[in-house]
Amino acid sequence: MTATADLQARFDAALMPNYGTPPIALVRGEGRRVWDADGRSYLDLVAGIAVSALGHGHPALTAAVADQAAALAHTSNLYLHPREVELAERLIGLLGAEPGGDARVFFANSGTEANEAALKIVKRAAGPGRGRIVSTANAFHGRTSGALAVTGKAxxxxxxxxxxxxxxxxxYGDADALRAAVDTTCTAVFVEPVQGEAGIVTAPDGYLREVRAACDAAGAAFVLDEIQSGIGRTGHWFAHQAAGVRPDVLTLAKGLGGGLPIGAAVGFGRYATALAKGDHGSTFGGNPVACAAALAVLDTIETQGLLANAADLGALLADGITAAGHPLVAGVRGTGLWRGVVLTAPAAGAVQTAAAAHGFLVNAVAPDVIRLAPPLTITRDEIQAFTAALPAILDDTDRETP
Structure with a gap:
């Protein structure tokens, strides 16, 4: 029995079956490369589903985590600590606001929890007679009860x-349908700038401005889920900045901690102070170690020019895939280092398997879409290595697909 097979058997015997049995057991990572339990190496083009923004073992992240864990690992929210304040101030600044102005942050542990917080914020802020929430078909906002209620995947x-x-x-993307649904009975609209779990589905130009206008006209809250798109993934700190809009509540997670669990809900205007003392909380939310990790991520993205890297190498990635001209590829969606390779057949699972056999980790996010969300630190040579290997990967998939 291989080391991977042994771990899989133990996994099946000890863990609930909600994930199935993962095909690969990872034990180590360095930069953009990971190794499995049997010593095989892979170029990681998934980054823990857009989480490992700095890749694996980045010295800035590991030092920040080790130093903070040695100093103070946990406080609960009965007490404050410097890293939490610093991170909130930093996010507010990146969003173009000023500390002490009209923005406030709540820290959680995940994107789902950030969206749960957003639900409570908008309900607290809503006036009488408002009880309806508008979301979009095929949206994904999380798996807890509140977040799942606004998730559009039936x-x-x-x-x-x-x-x-x-x-x-x-x-999604239908401004007329949105306007018709958003009236004075509406509490909030939940929307993603790009639908990640639906297959990197992009909305028409101007869609977020239409959402903003519909919410303004009806007095409803505009909640923007940037859990996948935020923290540099699209080549901007936040995707909505390129659209020239500001939401009422912004939710973040994934890349923010670079691998450490952290989420955030940022409220603006009256949504910044809608929650009163005792309205919400989290034992681990905003803990010192996760906040230190997030500060290291933000510092590194800024000092190493990773926003420009995401924009430039994202374009190189998309162009390289298109240039391959393979008949199994219908096109490439997305922006920055967040791309969906649309296939001409429902062969995404087979492509994922073939890519792993060639030493690349990709994600079959939909039956006919492969998601690519590599670390923001990925290099030109690594992008070109993947695009050069892609035709052979797809040829192997063709042979395996009926």
């Missing part, structure tokens, strides 16, 4: 209802 939502919430789903 297959994962419906088995766990009812949720006790009035939620209406409209087609």
């Amino acid at each position: 297959a994962i939502r419906e088995p766990f209802g009812p949720f006790g919430m009035d939620v209406v789903f409209v087609p």
Whole structure:
């Protein structure tokens, strides 16, 4: 039995079956490369689902985590600590606001928890007669009860209802349908700048401005889920900055901690102070180690020019995939280092398997879409190594796909 097979057997015997049995057991990472339990090496183009923004073992991240863990690992929210304040101030600044102005931050441990906080914020701020929330078809906002209620993927939502919430789903990117659904009974609109879990589905130009206008006209809150798109993934600190809009509540997670669990909900205007003392909380939210990690991530993105790297190498990645001209590729969606390779057949699972056999980790996010979200530190040579190998990967997939 291989080391991987042994771990898989132990995994199946000890863990619940909700993830199935993962095909690869990773034991070590360095830079953009990871190694499995049997010593095989892979170029990581998934980054823990857009989480490992600095790759693996980055010295700035490991030093920040080690130093903070040695100094103070946990406080609970009965006490404050410097890293939490520094991180909140830093995020507010990156969002173009000033500490003490009209923005405030709540820290959680994940994107799902950030969206749960957003739900409570908008409900607290809503006036009388508002009880309906508008979301979009195929949206993904998390798997806890509140976040799942606004998740537009019926297959994962419906088995766990009812949720006790009035939620209406409209087609993503359809501004007319959105305007028709958002009226004075609407508490909030939840939307992603790009639908990540649906297959990196981009909205038409101007869509976020249409969402902002519809919310303004009805007095509803605009909640923008940037859990995947935020923290440099698209070549901007936050995707909405390129669209020239500001939401009422912004949710973040994934890349913020670079591998450490942290989420954030940022409120603006009246949504910044909607929660009163005792309205919400988190034992681990904003803990010193996660906040130190996030500060290291933000510092490194800034000092190493990783926003420009995401924009430039994201374009190189998309161009290289397109230039391959393989018949299994219908096109490439997305922006920055967040791309969806759209296939001409529902062969994404087979592509994922073939890519691993060639030494590349990719993600079959939909039956006909491969998601690529490599670390923001990825190099030109690593991008070109993947695009050069892609035709052979796809040829192997063709042979395996009926």
